[in-house]
Amino acid sequence: MAKSPVHPGAVIDGFVVGECVHAGGMATLWSVTRADIDRPLLMKIPRVAEGEDPAAIVSFEMEQLILPKLSGPHVPACFGIGDFAHQAYVVIERIPGETLYKRLPELPLAYEEARGLVTGIATALADLHKQHVIHHDIKPSSIMFRPSGEAVLIDYGLSCHKHLPDLLQEEFRLPYGTAPYMAPERLTGVRNDPRSDLFSLGVLLYFFTTAVRPFGETETLRGMQRRLWRDPYPPRQLKADYPPWLQEIVLRCLEIEPKGRYPTAAQLAFDLSHPDQVKLTARAEKAKRDSITTVWRRRFNRGLVQPESVADVAAQIASSPIVAIAVDTAEGTDELNGALRLAAARILAPLPAARLACVNVLKLGRITIDRTLDEQGKNKHVDRLVQLRHWASPLKLDASRLTVHVLEAVDPASAILEFAKANQVDHIIIGARRDSVLRTLLGSVSAKIAAEANCTVTVVRPPRLAAGGMAVAEAAKPAKR
Incomplete structure (x- = not known):
């Protein structure tokens, strides 16, 4: 030979x-x-x-x-x-280290450790999806972590790229993948929905926190088809101490219909990064699987068994951005805050899957000792959280689309930029104040953000009466990525 x-x-x-x-x-x-x-x-x-x-x-x-x-x-x-x-x-x-498969003997992992791991994986998926690729084989043996901490996705043999021919789809009729992690719509031939990867990641998060795979180990096509109508046992049925926010996230990822899941990996990573702000629904308290009536209705309802396909990866991401708006509750004028609210409403109106993060910076002194209470004895941090929710209330957003964040920092601009980078923010809205000698000398927060952000930035000026009595505002061009 x-x-x-x-x-x-x-x-x-x-x-x-x-x-x-x-x-x-x-x-x-x-x-x-x-x-x-x-x-x-x-x-x-x-x-x-x-x-x-x-x-x-x-x-x-x-x-x-x-x-x-x-x-x-x-x-x-x-x-x-x-x-x-x-x-x-x-x-x-050759990336040093082992895949997550080597950690299976350690399961279940502590909730916080699992949250950290999956946040990193969701961040990696968000980056991959922005490059027009759906992985289609998310599982422990396809994931590694660099020594610097970033998750790395490997093995792209089952993936599809928006701008390349999908050879697997063209040449084979059976779905290819790893059975325990495969999304329901994959069984019906859908390969262009990035939310399939979020289902697989939900399976991994369930498995890593309970040591039980939500759909078992079945490898038969008939066994896999049951997930088109049968939901898994809620994690809290397996572990009584399972956190409600974590069950909310896991079961949302494992929704049978893609439209019930997170719209993007970036939004999933955002919730994992801010568990205290996860909107809890009936999923969080669910203690049993769905009733047999619900299961049978799904099984014989073809509209549910054959989920809708999205146009493409880019369209799904573009329709579901994370928008951050910097609101100055301490010094902001009613006019500026009103203009900011109007700008946010206009940006969010055509994007029902977008989410808004309201951000305020509690400025710290460089050499002074900062006090947590104001002159009235109120906690500054908590008080500003309340003010942010009050500011956002006229927007009438569903609670699952709104979060509020108070950042404590010496440099407000750097804090907002760091928040945007860490949370994969797609669009920053910030107000520009009237001119002053101090801002002329030191530069404004809005100018620094517009210059350095790696996402779109809209700068809103306080409305002024123009000729004819019209209020005007200015918007910056999108920042270069």
Whole structure:
């Protein structure tokens, strides 16, 4: 038998092959080096021998198409691909450490630890979706964490990209994926809805906090189809101390219909980052599975069994932004606050899935000792939270779409910018005050935010009477990403 071209010491397109580090069912991984690349590398080789699953070849082609188009800390960097005419491969960076699969013997994890892990994964998913990719195989063995803390999503053989052909969809009729984590709509052929990844992440969060998979270990298509009408046991039925906010998040991710889940991974990450502000519904207190009547109604209602598909990943994200508005409750004039409210209403009106984060900065002194109570003995932080909710009340937003945040910082502009970055804010609305000598010398908060934010920024000026008696406001152009 001819020697395989891939073996220790072989040279493929300048890559020197080292040891085989993993032999999986669809591909093998080899350590490789190249003189001009100073970081550890892995070469992934598909299994193409006689009798191998044809889907393994197609999924490898998808990985070859998608990986070179990805960038950022949440994906492995790609350094080369080889075609099937000579030797098919992809070369990616070798991320130190193990996948989350290695943590399964430790389950269940503490709630706070699981929350931190899944927040990082949701953040990675949000970044991936913005690059027009749906992963379709979110599970413990597809997730790693960099030493710097960022979650990294690996294995893109089952993924689809908005701007690339979906070879799996074109060539196969059966859904491919990991059965315990597969979203219901995947069983009906829907592959262009990013909320499928949120369902899988909900399964992972359920599993990591209860040590029980919500839909069991079944691998049969018939068994998997039950999730089209059958909900899982609520986590609190398995663990009496399960936090209501966490059950709310988990069960929202596991809604059978995609429209019942979080609209975006960024909004899921936001709720995980602010558990004290999660809007609790009947999900949070649910102690039993749905009644048999509800289950049978789902089973024989074709509208529910065949969920609606979204237009594409970009459209889903664009329709569900996170908007942050900076409200100055201490010094803000009624005119400016009214203008800010009007701007927020106009931006949110065509976006029913958008959410609004009202932010106020409690400015700290650089060298003074700050007091938590004001002259009337009220807690400053709590008082401003109340004021923010009062400011937002005329907008009449559903409680699930509104959060309020008081940040304590010496530099208000930096605090708002950091909040926007940490919470994947898509749009910042901030007021600009009238000119003053101090602001001329030191620069304004709104100017710094407009200059440095990596998202769209709208700057609203207090209304002034223009010719003809019309109130006017100014809006900044979107900041460059």
